Amino acid sequence: MKSQFKNFIYLTLSTLVMAVGIYFFKFSNNFTFGGITGLAVLVAKSGSISAGDFSFVANMVLLVIGFFVLGKKFAAKTAYSSILLSVALSGLERICPMSQPLTNQPLLELIFAIALPSIGSAVLFNIGASSGGTDVVAMIMKKYTSFNIGNALLVTDLFITVAGFFVFDIQTGLYSFLGLALRSFMIDGFIESLNLSKYFNVVCKNPQPICNFIKDEMHRSATIVQAKGAFSGEDKYIIFTVMNRMEAVRLRNYIKEHSPDAFLLISNTSEIIGKGFHSI
Structure with missing residues (x-):
């Protein structure tokens, strides 16, 4: 209703x-x-x-x-x-x-x-x-x-x-x-x-604090993928998630403050198909 x-x-x-x-x-x-x-x-x-x-x-x-x-x-x-x-x-x-x-x-x-x-x-x-x-x-x-x-x-x-x-x-x-x-x-x-939203690719060593913030504070979800650094050979994790514009600012600031070594890519997208977004 x-x-x-x-x-x-x-x-x-x-x-x-x-x-x-x-x-x-x-x-x-x-x-x-x-x-x-x-x-x-x-x-x-x-x-x-x-x-x-x-x-x-x-x-x-x-x-x-x-x-x-x-x-x-x-x-x-x-x-x-x-x-x-x-x-x-x-x-x-x-x-x-x-x-x-x-x-x-x-x-x-x-x-x-x-x-x-x-x-x-x-x-x-x-x-x-x-x-x-x-x-x-x-x-x-x-x-x-x-x-x-x-x-x-x-x-x-x-x-x-x-x-x-x-x-x-x-x-x-x-x-x-x-x-x-x-x-x-x-x-x-x-x-x-x-429909504009922000698509995050976060490359980091410890994904748990970021994912906890996304789940507990943002009430969103994310996907974690194991990866390996091409230069360092170290084990890494990639976090995929999508936020609206207001949420994106909060998440970006949190990552910069609490995971300064993370590699962060943010891009615009207007076609989001899935629960929690309007383009379903």
């Missing part, structure tokens, strides 16, 4: 962060990169429906299709995030209508239009969820075709972005194209940052 409540909080907050970035910075500047919300900007130009309402309708249609094609399992996390995002965008249009951008700095607004949705998407992907939209199309394509899903979605996003050049102006189109180019890099970067 605690884990489910924690995921629910993550789902809600990350989706709301996405909604703020999309509504206040993307919609108001007519940036057209990025799936359904990018298409919504183009459709809103016709004046027949607002960007928020189009996103709501499109996401609901895709959710219904996804439910019947992909099954109930698909609907759990994706449906909640998609509905919340759609309702939040439509609600913001009514609560806080905007006739122009927040500032007269389009580059600054582009940064927030990319960064806030990227943070939200990274958190959702990290807990195995998504905000719906073109992700649903990708899941359906993956199930029934052998297409390269990433390339297919990139072509779709590229088409929508290029359309911005003709519907709006060259400057808006160029900003949208820049946003498309940077968005995927930012999402990957945020995911790696969320």
Whole structure:
């Protein structure tokens, strides 16, 4: 129950962060990169429906299709995030209508239009969820075709972005194209940052004090391997363990103070599969 409540909080907050970035910075500047919300900007130009309402309708249609094609399992996390995002965008249009951008700095607004949705998407992907939209199309394509899903979605996003050049102006189109180019890099970067841990290789003569500290003080575990020094020929031990960033500082300081002769290698890693870490 605690884990489910924690995921629910993550789902809600990350989706709301996405909604703020999309509504206040993307919609108001007519940036057209990025799936359904990018298409919504183009459709809103016709004046027949607002960007928020189009996103709501499109996401609901895709959710219904996804439910019947992909099954109930698909609907759990994706449906909640998609509905919340759609309702939040439509609600913001009514609560806080905007006739122009927040500032007269389009580059600054582009940064927030990319960064806030990227943070939200990274958190959702990290807990195995998504905000719906073109992700649903990708899941359906993956199930029934052998297409390269990433390339297919990139072509779709590229088409929508290029359309911005003709519907709006060259400057808006160029900003949208820049946003498309940077968005995927930012999402990957945020995911790696969320999952970043420290991988330890500790070469020492007496592993027991270090392992006791890891078990008793850090409440983690480690693996010990017997080894031999190539230069000295002495018997050695190698301790393998993984810590989060805060724990890594404590362990590093302990080893430097209590085992100054130990040879210590610390590297960054963002793919940890096992008990006690989030990438399971």
